[in-house]
Amino acid sequence: MTSAVWSPWLRVPSTITHSGRFQHFVALMDQPASLSCLIGPTIPTLPSFDSLCHHDVLIHIFSDPVPYLTAWNLQSRLHHERLHDRQPDALLILEHLPVYTLGRRTRPSDWGGNEAALRENGAELLHVNRGGSVTFHGPGQIVLYPILKVAQYATGPRQLVWLLEEVIIRVLAYWSLAGIRVVGKPGVWVLLPHPQKIGFVGIRIQRGVTLHGISLNVDLNLSPFLRIQPCGLADCSVTSMTAVSQRAIPVDTVKKQLAQSFAAIFSSSVRPPRLDMKDGEYVHPSLEGALCRNY
Numbered sequence: 664m665t666s667a668v669w670s671p672w673l674r675v676p677s678t679i680t681h682s683g684r685f686q687h688f689v690a691l692m693d694q695p696a697s698l699s700c701l702i703g704p705t706i707p708t709l710p711s712f713d714s715l716c717h718h719d720v721l722i723h724i725f726s727d728p729v730p731y732l733t734a735w736n737l738q739s740r741l742h743h744e745r746l747h748d749r750q751p752d753a754l755l756i757l758e759h760l761p762v763y764t765l766g767r768r769t770r771p772s773d774w775g776g777n778e779a780a781l782r783e784n785g786a787e788l789l790h791v792n793r794g795g796s797v798t799f800h801g802p803g804q805i806v807l808y809p810i811l812k813v814a815q816y817a818t819g820p821r822q823l824v825w826l827l828e829e830v831i832i833r834v835l836a837y838w839s840l841a842g843i844r845v846v847g848k849p850g851v852w853v854l855l856p857h858p859q860k861i862g863f864v865g866i867r868i869q870r871g872v873t874l875h876g877i878s879l880n881v882d883l884n885l886s887p888f889l890r891i892q893p894c895g896l897a898d899c900s901v902t903s904m905t906a907v908s909q910r911a912i913p914v915d916t917v918k919k920q921l922a923q924s925f926a927a928i929f930s931s932s933v934r935p936p937r938l939d940m941k942d943g944e945y946v947h948p949s950l951e952g953a954l955c956r957n958y
Contacts, residue, residue: 793875803883
């Protein structure tokens, strides 16, 4: 496990320096434990990762795919520490080994009810306590797990989801891909010309602190999505950044860009607009973060 801290601003490994707002935050609580201090019976080991500190958030970027239950146990430990102000807000950025996860709203028709069929290619199948229905995670899809005190960033779940969607939309824009929102269908979509889902959202807020998160399809085998109704939507077509752009896109590069996008949005004055559009309306973000409607 590396002890260096990757900084997208310095472009060189550096140690964490608790300065500015972060120093003030840390002064209000015990020194935050490193991830290595959270390893125990439920987390015997962790893949290699780099960390950076940006304002009040510690961001941990994992280079190799992480088993789902390992990431879940780490989330749970960080959530417990955040509730008791023993850790600052944190963000995990990683890929998973192949796994189907069934959220609280999953219906048997969303995945066929046949566990053996979903597992036959080596994927796990797990019931989880996030919102939403069934989805697939695998190498080439980047998952972001924020462990945040929601009140510091948003007035409620809908505004938090808008901010998380914005993280993905801005990274897509860097690659000249136009991510949109479809009201009533959380996540990020691209028009080809009909909406295809490229970014997913499944959040749980427990005692004011988030669990689970968002994911972005970068460069992965999309066939596992054909075995399910992603997000419980019968007409949900799924795509990826490489499929849309028809070119290679390095996953590790996008991980760093997502870290930068998250840091920019969650440490700035970006705030969600009024969320009162009609279901089925397409919504495009302007460069300033305000909404431009497209009917």
